[in-house]
Amino acid sequence: MSSPPPLPISNPRPTAAAASSFATPALRAFIARLSDSLHxxxxxxxxxxxxADRSAFYHPDTISDTxxxxCNNFSYFRVNYLTLLAAVLALSLLSYPFFLLTLLSLLAAWLFLYxxxxxxxxxxxxxxLFSDRETLGVLILVTVVVIFLTSIGSLLLWxxxxGLGIxxxxxxxxxxEDLFLDDQEPLGSGLFSFIGGAASSVAVVAAPSV
Incomplete structure (x- = not known):
């Protein structure tokens, strides 16, 4: 009796294929632009x-001085203030790991599914099979539920x-001093220019889908 012929064995490596399908050129360009803008x-x-220079602190006399x-300090210390605000949000989320994991999963869903x-x-x-319009509707619904109907929204708000109070x-x-005010960077530079550019890029990507 002859033995049956061996079955062909293939190794498609679905994990690598699935990972490479997520790394689309648009996503890679977005991450590169975000990293460059942050730097x-x-x-x-x-x-x-x-x-934190203590000698520069002064009690304002009127509400207009305050x-x-x-306004002047926000223009000058804009990056520092945004860093402080981000640090407060990060510490708040790190104290609730489940909330942090939920928000990261929501962000990943928006990036990879839409x-x-x-x-x-x-x-x-x-x-x-979900159409682009149905996918967008489900993502919006899930985002509204997660942000506004759970404790995550109140945590982010507080x-x-x-952070804004600090x-x-x-x-x-x-x-x-007046000499410091001459050294301000334009409002549309740095991270703010990236936000505007990223918003327009996302709109271009999402427009054909809707």
């Missing part, structure tokens, strides 16, 4: 010793208020 923005950060101090998903790879769940208190009592 350029952090390069304009003021020294933290200057932020508002003027806050914004940077190749047009030739439709979303299929349990054998059902962390943002605490920024406003520091800005109200920190005095800047």
């Amino acid at each position: 350029r923005t952090l390069a304009h950060r003021r020294p933290w010793s200057e932020l 508002a003027s101090h806050i 914004l940077f998903r190749p047009s030739d790879q439709p979303v299929t769940i349990f054998g059902r 962390a943002t208020l605490v 920024v406003c208190v520091h800005g109200a009592f920190r005095v800047l």
Whole structure:
């Protein structure tokens, strides 16, 4: 009796293929642009010793002085203030790992299922094919539920208020000399230019899908 012929063995490596399908050119360009913008923005950060210089603190006399101090300090210490705000949000989320994991999963869903998903790879769940409009509707619904109908929204709100409170208190009592005000960077530079460019890029990517 002759033995049956051996069956062909193939090794498609689905894990590597699936990983490479996520790394679309648009996603790689987005990550590269984000990294470059963060590096350029952090390069304009003021020294933290200057932020905490006790000799530069002064009690404002009027409400108009307080508002003027806050505006001037925000223009000058903009990157430092945004870093502080991000640090407060990060510490708040790190104290609740489940909330952090939920937000990261939500962000990954937006990136991989809608914004940077190749047009030739439709979303299929349990054998059902979802159109781009249905995928967008489900993502919006899940985002609204997660942010506004759970404790994650209140945590983000309180962390943002605490961060803004720290920024406003520091800005109200920190005095800047006129020579510092001449050294301000334009509002549209650094991270703010990236936000505007990223918003337009996402709109271009999402427009054909909707």
